[in-house]
Amino acid sequence: MTPARSRPSDASGSAREYPTRPCLGVSLAVFRDGLVLLARRVRPPFTGVFSLPGGLVEAGETLEDAALRELREEVRIEARIAAFNQLVESIDRDSLGQIRHHYVIASFAGEWIAGDATPGAEANETIWAAPSRLAALDCTPGLATVVDAAEKLLARPRAPHLRPSQ
Numbered sequence: 001m002t003p004a005r006s007r008p009s010d011a012s013g014s015a016r017e018y019p020t021r022p023c024l025g026v027s028l029a030v031f032r033d034g035l036v037l038l039a040r041r042v043r044p045p046f047t048g049v050f051s052l053p054g055g056l057v058e059a060g061e062t063l064e065d066a067a068l069r070e071l072r073e074e075v076r077i078e079a080r081i082a083a084f085n086q087l088v089e090s091i092d093r094d095s096l097g098q099i100r101h102h103y104v105i106a107s108f109a110g111e112w113i114a115g116d117a118t119p120g121a122e123a124n125e126t127i128w129a130a131p132s133r134l135a136a137l138d139c140t141p142g143l144a145t146v147v148d149a150a151e152k153l154l155a156r157p158r159a160p161h162l163r164p165s166q
Contacts, residue, residue: 017100025105026067027054027088029150030079032112036131036147038139039075039123045092045101051140053077053123054105063106075126076118079110083153088146109150
């Protein structure tokens with residue numbers, strides 16, 4: 001029999017390491033002048049690699065509100081969400097095959113409004129990167145695919161708003 005792992009909890013009481021169920025997260029691919037904002041992670045999983053800004057959804061918070069809050073908290077940027085992009089699932093196993101981390105992440109595509117990308121407690125470096133250059137960076141698995149899909153969503157023509165007849 002495998003010994004039970006301790007399940008440390010974060011400040012909100014939810015276990016991120018060796019969870020009993022997946023954690024719900026959000027991320028936001030923010031574009032400015034054709035570049036996407038990336039943040040270097042300081043927490044597991046994938047400590048030290050670039051990813052999209054994001055984090056966990058708090059109880060009572062909509063997915064979009066969580067994505068915008070995490071963006072402000074993590075890198076001090078204001079953005080407009082243009083579209084839902086896709087769900088991303090991240091499962092990390094330890095050397096014994098036990099699930100160390102399991103996240104289901106609702107990823108959005110957005111456009112920069114204001115702010116300078118400033119590293120903070122959750123991201124020790126921020127960069128604006130050309131999506132075509134992501135392969136040259138140390139990024140979370142699948143990031144290039146998520147960014148490519150977000151970029152395509154933003155490039156899609158938007159339906160014109162109907163104007164009331166005059």
